[in-house]
Structures are given as C-alpha cells and as structure tokens.
Amino acid sequence: MGGDFGPDVVVPAAFKALSRHPELNLILVGQETVIEQAIQAQKKTSERLSIHHATEIVGMDELPSQALRGKKDSSMRVAINLVKEGTAQACVSAGNTGALMATARFVLKMLPGIDRPAICTTLPTIEGHTHVLDLGANVDSDAQTLLEFAVMGAALTSAANNQHQPTIGLLNIGEEEIKGNERVKEAARLLGNSHLNYIGYVEGDGIFKGAADVIVCDGFVGNVMLKTTEGVAKMISYYMKQEFKRNPLTLLAGLIAMPVLKAFKKRIDPREYNGASLLGLQGIVIKSHGSADAYSFATAISEAVLEVKKDVPTRITRVLEGQVAERQTS
Amino acid sequence: MGGDFGPDVVVPAAFKALSRHPELNLILVGQETVIEQAIQAQKKTSERLSIHHATEIVGMDELPSQALRGKKDSSMRVAINLVKEGTAQACVSAGNTGALMATARFVLKMLPGIDRPAICTTLPTIEGHTHVLDLGANVDSDAQTLLEFAVMGAALTSAANNQHQPTIGLLNIGEEEIKGNERVKEAARLLGNSHLNYIGYVEGDGIFKGAADVIVCDGFVGNVMLKTTEGVAKMISYYMKQEFKRNPLTLLAGLIAMPVLKAFKKRIDPREYNGASLLGLQGIVIKSHGSADAYSFATAISEAVLEVKKDVPTRITRVLEGQVAERQTS
Numbered sequence: 001m002g003g004d005f006g007p008d009v010v011v012p013a014a015f016k017a018l019s020r021h022p023e024l025n026l027i028l029v030g031q032e033t034v035i036e037q038a039i040q041a042q043k044k045t046s047e048r049l050s051i052h053h054a055t056e057i058v059g060m061d062e063l064p065s066q067a068l069r070g071k072k073d074s075s076m077r078v079a080i081n082l083v084k085e086g087t088a089q090a091c092v093s094a095g096n097t098g099a100l101m102a103t104a105r106f107v108l109k110m111l112p113g114i115d116r117p118a119i120c121t122t123l124p125t126i127e128g129h130t131h132v133l134d135l136g137a138n139v140d141s142d143a144q145t146l147l148e149f150a151v152m153g154a155a156l157t158s159a160a161n162n163q164h165q166p167t168i169g170l171l172n173i174g175e176e177e178i179k180g181n182e183r184v185k186e187a188a189r190l191l192g193n194s195h196l197n198y199i200g201y202v203e204g205d206g207i208f209k210g211a212a213d214v215i216v217c218d219g220f221v222g223n224v225m226l227k228t229t230e231g232v233a234k235m236i237s238y239y240m241k242q243e244f245k246r247n248p249l250t251l252l253a254g255l256i257a258m259p260v261l262k263a264f265k266k267r268i269d270p271r272e273y274n275g276a277s278l279l280g281l282q283g284i285v286i287k288s289h290g291s292a293d294a295y296s297f298a299t300a301i302s303e304a305v306l307e308v309k310k311d312v313p314t315r316i317t318r319v320l321e322g323q324v325a326e327r328q329t330s
Numbered sequence: 331m332g333g334d335f336g337p338d339v340v341v342p343a344a345f346k347a348l349s350r351h352p353e354l355n356l357i358l359v360g361q362e363t364v365i366e367q368a369i370q371a372q373k374k375t376s377e378r379l380s381i382h383h384a385t386e387i388v389g390m391d392e393l394p395s396q397a398l399r400g401k402k403d404s405s406m407r408v409a410i411n412l413v414k415e416g417t418a419q420a421c422v423s424a425g426n427t428g429a430l431m432a433t434a435r436f437v438l439k440m441l442p443g444i445d446r447p448a449i450c451t452t453l454p455t456i457e458g459h460t461h462v463l464d465l466g467a468n469v470d471s472d473a474q475t476l477l478e479f480a481v482m483g484a485a486l487t488s489a490a491n492n493q494h495q496p497t498i499g500l501l502n503i504g505e506e507e508i509k510g511n512e513r514v515k516e517a518a519r520l521l522g523n524s525h526l527n528y529i530g531y532v533e534g535d536g537i538f539k540g541a542a543d544v545i546v547c548d549g550f551v552g553n554v555m556l557k558t559t560e561g562v563a564k565m566i567s568y569y570m571k572q573e574f575k576r577n578p579l580t581l582l583a584g585l586i587a588m589p590v591l592k593a594f595k596k597r598i599d600p601r602e603y604n605g606a607s608l609l610g611l612q613g614i615v616i617k618s619h620g621s622a623d624a625y626s627f628a629t630a631i632s633e634a635v636l637e638v639k640k641d642v643p644t645r646i647t648r649v650l651e652g653q654v655a656e657r658q659t660s
Contacts, residue, residue: 126565136503139511173466173553181469181550204557208565220511221554223503224547227534228555232562235456235538236598243594250590257587260580264573268566 001030001057001075002095003290003297007038010094013297018046020298021305027052027088030075054078058099060290067099068106076100080107083283090284090304092275094292101137104278104285111313113320114280118149119219119287120156121276123229124268125210131157131166132207132215135276136223143186146170146216150196152279153214155319159310161213169202169212171221187216195322233268275300277307279316284308331360331387331405332425333620333627337368340424343627348376350628351635357382357418360405384408388429390620397429398436406430410437413613420614420634422605424622431467434608434615441643443650444610448479449549449617450486451606453559454598455540461487461496462537462545465606466553473516476500476546480526482609483544485649489640491543499532499542501551517546525652563598605630607637609646614638 003009007030014026025048028035032053039049056074058067071077076095082088084107093100101117110116120133133149134141141149150168157166170188172180180188180201191198202211204225217225240261244254254261266272270289274296278285284307288300333339337360344356355378358365362383369379386404388397401407406425412418414437423430431447440446450463463479464471471479480498487496500518502510510518510531521528532541534555547555570591574584584591596602600619604626608615614637618630 124565126568139503171554173469173550173557204554204559205561205564207558208561217554220503221551224501224534224551224555225558227503228537228558229534229562231535231538232559233566234535235454236563236566238456239597240594243590243597244587246590246593253587253590257574257583260573260576260583263576264570267569267573 001034001054002060002093003288003292004060004094005293006030007035008041009292009294009297011035011038012042012294013292013301014049015042015044015046016294016298017301017305018048020302024048024301024305026050026301027079027082029054029079029082030057031055052078052082058096060096062096062099064096064098064102067096068102077103077107080104080283080285083285084108089308090286092286092288092297092300092304094288094290094297094300097136097287100285100287101278104281104283108281108283108285110280111282111317111320114148114152114316115145117278117280118152119222119276120153120279121226122160122273123207123226124273125208127210129273130207130210130213130215131160132217132222132226133279134217134219134222135226136219137278138219140220141183141218143183143190146183146187146218147190147194148280149216150191150194150198150214151319151323152316153216154196155315156277156279156307156312157214158319159312159315160306163213165197166213167197167199168214168216169199169206171207171215171217171225172201172203174201174203183218191216196319230270233270237265237268271296271299273299275303277303277312279312282313284312331364331384332390332423333618333622334390334424335623336360337365338371339622339624339627341365341368342372342624343622343631344379345372345374345376346624346628347631347635348378350632354378354631354635356380356631357409357412359384359409359412360387361385382408382412388426390426392426392429394426394428394432397426398432407433407437410434410613410615413615414438419638420616422616422618422627422630422634424618424620424627424630427466427617430615430617431608434611434613438611438613438615440610441612441647441650444478444482444646445475447608447610448482449552449606450483450609451556452490452603453537453556454603455538457540459603460537460540460543460545461490462547462552462556463609464547464549464552465556466549467608468549470550471513471548473513473520476513476517476548477520477524478610479546480521480524480528480544481649481653482646483546484526485645486607486609486637486642487544488649489642489645490636493543495527496543497527497529498544498546499529499536501537501545501547501555502531502533504531504533513548521546526649560600563600567595567598601626601629603629605633607633607642609642612643614642
C-alpha cells in the first residue's frame with residue numbers, strides 16, 4: 001500500500017516480476033478491495049499471485065515509532081510478519097523507510113553479531129557497478145559499525161556478483177589537511193586486520209570509477225552521496241534536454257541522435273538500480289524508492305528474488321563467523 | 331609552482347586573466363628562471379605582470395606541517411607573505427590544499443570570531459548556481475562551526491550575487507528513521523535563531539535543484555559530495571561518448587548533434603567553477619584545482635578579483651558583527 005502510488009504501481013510490477021521469474025510466488029499485502037481493483041485494471045490473472053488482507057496503511061511521513069506501536073495491522077507490519085512466520089521468504093516495500101526499518105528490526109530481529117540494520121544499494125560505475133552502504137540507517141557510525149557494514153556488504157556483493165572475495169573500500173576524503181576523521185581511521189585499522197579484501201580509502205569520485213566492489217561509509221555521508229548522485233544526474237539530463245530544445249535545428253539534431261540518447265538514458269536509468277537491501281536482519285527486506293514506477297518496482301522484486309536464492313542473511317552470518325574465528329585464532 | 335603543471339598552466343592563465351581584467355596586476359611567485367621560460371614560451375609581455383622569486387616548492391603530497399616549518403621560502407609561503415604585507419591583495423594557488431590552508435592560517439591569521447578556515451566553492455544548479463561549504467577543511471564540525479560556515483557563506487554569496495540576504499540551507503538526510511545527527515539538529519536551532527536567511531534542511535539532490543543560495547555542511551560530507559559530483563559527471567560523459575562511438579551510424583548522429591553536445595558540455599564544464607575560497611582568513615586566498623588547465627586557473631584568478639573588489643573578509647566580519655549585535659540585544 002506504500003510509496004507514492006500504492007497498488008497502482010505494485011500490482012503491474014507484480015505481473016512483470018511473475019513473468020520474469022517463473023519460480024516466483026507473490027503475496028500482495030494490503031486492503032483487499034483496493035488490490036483487487038488494481039488487479040482487474042491489469043486484465044491479467046496468475047495462480048502465483050495471492051492477496052493477504054491488512055486493514056491499515058503506514059503514512060509516508062508517519063513517525064516510525066507511531067507506525068510500530070499504533071498500526072499492528074498495517075500492510076507493512078503484516079508483510080514482515082509473513083516473513084517472520086516463514087510464509088514469505090522476503091518482503092518488498094515502497095513505503096516509509098524509517099517505519100520499514102523499525103518494524104523489520106522489531107519483528108525479525110537482528111542477526112547475531114550485527115547491531116543495527118544498514119541500507120545497501122547498487123550504483124553504476126564506468127565499467128560495471130558497485131554496492132554502497134550505509135545509505136541512511138545509521139548516523140555517526142563508529143569504527144566497529146563500519147566494519148559490520150563491510151561484512152554485510154561483502155556477503156551481499158559476493159552473492160550478487162558470484163565473486164569470492166569482493167574488494168572493500170572505505171569512503172574518505174583525501175586531499176585535505178586532516179585526512180578523514182578518527183572513526184574512519186580506526187575503521188581502516190580494523191578492516192586492515194580483518195579477513196576481508198580491504199583495499200583502502202576511496203574518495204567520492206572513486207565510487208564511480210569502480211575503485212571497489214563494496215564502498216563502506218557512515219549513513220549520513222552515504223545518504224548525501226546517494227542523493228547527490230540523483231541530483232547531478234537529473235540536472236545533467238535537464239541541461240541536455242534544454243540544449244536539444246533550443247531551436248528547430250537542435251531539435252532535428254536531437255531526433256537524429258534519439259536512438260543514441262535513448263541507449264545512453266537507459267544506462268543511467270535509476271530504475272535499473274531500484275531496490276535497496278535492509279541488511280543485518282534475520283530475514284530479507286527490500287526497500288523500493290517511494291516514487292518507483294512498475295518497471296522500477298519490479299527491479300526491487302528481482303533484488304528480493306536474488307537475495308532469497310543466495311540466502312544473503314546466512315552468508316552474512318558466515319562472513320561474520322569467519323571474522324570472529326579469525327579473531328579468536330589470531 | 332604548485333598544481334600538476336606549475337608555470338606551464340599558471341603563466342598562460344595569467345595572460346588570460348590580465349586581458350579579462352584591465353585593472354589587474356599579477357605577481358608570479360616562484361623560481362624566476364622557470365617562470366621566465368614559461369613567459370617566453372607564450373611570446374607575450376605585459377607591464378602588469380611581474381615575477382617575485384622564491385627558491386622552494388611545496389610538494390603536492392607533502393605534509394602541511396612540514397611545508398609550514400621546513401619551507402619558509404616556498405612559492406606558496408612567499409605569495410601569502412605578499413598578501414600579509416599588503417603588496418598583494420589576494421593569493422591564488424593550485425598547490426597542496428592542506429599546506430595552503432595551514433600556511434595561510436599561520437601567516438594571515440583568522441578573522442576575529444572565526445575559529446578555522448572553511449573551503450567554499452560554487453556549484454551549478456538547474457537554473458543558476460549555489461555556494462557550498464565546507465568542502466574538507468574541517469571534519470566532525472560542531473553546531474557553532476556550522477553556524478560560522480553559514481555566516482561566511484552568506485558574506486561571500488551576497489558579494490558574488492549582489493544579493494542582500496542569500497538563503498541558507500543546512501545539508502541533511504531526510505527520509506530515514508534518524509533524521510540527521512545531533513550536531514546538524516543543534517546547528518538548525520542556532521541558524522533558526524540567527525539573523526541569517528535560514529530556510530531549513532536541504533538534501534543532497536536539493537543542492538542541484540537550487541534549494542538555497544548557500545549550502546552548509548561538515549567538511550567530510552561536503553568533500554564526499556563534491557567528489558561524487560565530479561565522479562557522476564565524468565561517468566555520464568564517458569557513457570555518452572561510448573554510445574556515440576558505438577558504430578558508424580551513431581558516430582554520424584554524434585557529428586550532427588555536435589554543436590548541441592558542445593553547448594551542453596560547456597554547461598557542465600568544471601572549469602567554469604574552478605577557484606575555491608579559503609574563507610575566514612584575514613586575507614583572500616583562492617585554491618585552484620591541482621589539475622586545472624590555463625582556462626580553469628584563469629577562472630580561479632577571476633574569483634580572487636571578485637573577492638578583492640567586494641572585500642569579502644570585511645563582509646564576513648560585518649555579517650558576524652550583525653550576528654553578535656543581535657545576540658547582545660536579544
């Protein structure tokens with residue numbers, strides 16, 4: 001029921017995801033009549049699609065604590081309960097991020113050894129892509145927390161890329177008098193002593209050069225970085241459109257260049273990267289962008305399918321246990 | 331002598347700046363013979379250009395403390411001395427940022443009421459531009475320091491834009507459970523009680539939407555944001571070139587669209603925004619990007635010209651005094 005468009009986006013996205021993944025079953029959680037209407041509007045049916053009724057809806061601006069205490073029959077809460085009881089293997093939501101995180105943490109609990117969830121997403125790089133975390137679940141993260149992010153990022157990235165030891169970079173500032181802050185310096189020491197494939201500091205521009213498979217940072221910094229990426233990409237698109245719309249000649253040039261511009265646009269399309277993982281929970285929860293369209297929301301469902309197939313929570317535990325085992329023997 | 335190219339860039343940039351600003355006189359500080367050679371290579375002369383010899387050079391990777399204590403006859407130190415003694419009205423350098431900051435702070439001293447310098451630059455927005463600080467001079471900035479950044483940013487922006495009360499935004503994260511950290515929340519309170527035109531929180535994407543004339547943030551966050559901007563812009567340019575180079579047809583489309591693509595490129599050209607201000611000093615010091623070319627370095631000189639004409643240090647003191655006066659009467 002969440003996000004900017006509710007079932008009008010989630011239902012068509014569900015059909016897209018079902019046709020993409022023949023092994024997938026989807027339970028649409030929310031107000032039954034509203035969901036049924038949205039399904040009828042699609043003029044499609046599927047035996048792999050079912051509805052689970054939930055009476056309440058968490059508002060996009062609602063306080064997480066209110067949603068957690070006050071709305072026990074919200075679509076969000078009920079969907080996470082389905083994961084807890086094993087009826088569903090993952091939950092995908094475009095709803096209120098804070099409420100989703102608080103509810104998921106309360107219902108599913110954290111994995112042993114992980115203190116708080118972290119938000120991780122994929123970002124494009126010049127020749128591929130990278131995973132970045134945390135993107136806003138934690139502010140003022142200390143060195144130990146940054147190490148936990150690295151463990152979780154390594155587990156997810158090894159699953160997503162079929163890669164044994166993904167490289168880990170620590171986001172830092174490079175040129176200035178004080179190179180980084182104390183927390184980052186201490187995290188670098190912890191990472192250097194860990195069994196992770198730590199490659200050192202990465203600066204903001206290094207993310208997009210593909211400097212590391214996993215980029216670790218505090219959630220405040222990561223959130224600003226992510227939103228900056230969105231802002232710059234939108235501004236550049238806007239400039240380009242303006243230049244092509246300047247006069248009949250530039251419009252004609254734009255028409256001729258259209259196939260190229262479309263191919264280019266697809267490469268920076270944020271819809272290809274929708275679906276952030278809430279890592280560190282005893283269960284899989286994927287957060288879609290609130291403004292996602294059906295194509296984009298289906299990408300988030302695909303992320304859930306991947307994480308279920310690869311059993312990311314167990315992988316996180318294993319990487320963490322390797323870490324602990326190493327600490328005990330060293 | 332600093333930057334990636336030394337006099338080979340600074341000297342042609344000096345001639346560009348002299349022709350742009352008829353009232354400008356430039357003193358090139360550094361190794362006389364090297365500078366003279368670079369001038370001869372330009373096959374130009376100007377009565378408004380002179381050389382001031384300095385024997386040493388600060389390396390780009392040298393520790394600021396070493397440069398400060400060990401190289402008293404470096405081009406950087408001598409140039410800042412010229413500002414101190416009143417021979418020059420501003421110093422422009424493409425050298426080691428940390429050393430420049432430490433030396434400027436040591437020689438020129440801070441303005442009364444300002445604790446540490448902040449680095450401020452202009453960034454493009456959808457319909458104009460914005461000033462952002464700090465970009466890396468300070469990490470873990472507390473609320474009072476963020477307020478000082480706002481004061482300095484307001485003074486510089488009012489000078490640059492001929493604007494009475496520029497709007498001030500505080501960079502924050504918006505969507506998550508914990509909205510911001512304690513320092514940012516406290517800074518919002520201080521800004522709300524100040525006489526500055528504070529408009530509230532701005533998220534990373536808001537910077538490029540032109541949400542505020544001045545964006546205030548901690549230097550760690552600001553540096554990551556700035557480098558991210560560079561990284562995303564470069565990645566997008568790279569993608570676009572790749573798409574236009576895909577085959578003879580796309581190459582042809584690129585040729586036809588070339589004038590539009592050039593106009594577009596000019597709008598996102600970082601050379602148009604070169605020249606970061608080291609604010610809060612008793613003097614004007616401008617930092618050019620180390621990899622700047624002559625066009626770009628000339629932009630940094632223009633920034634110095636602007637700040638001299640508008641007497642930005644005095645403006646900062648005035649905004650600060652207004653702030654203090656208000657606190658005393660309230």
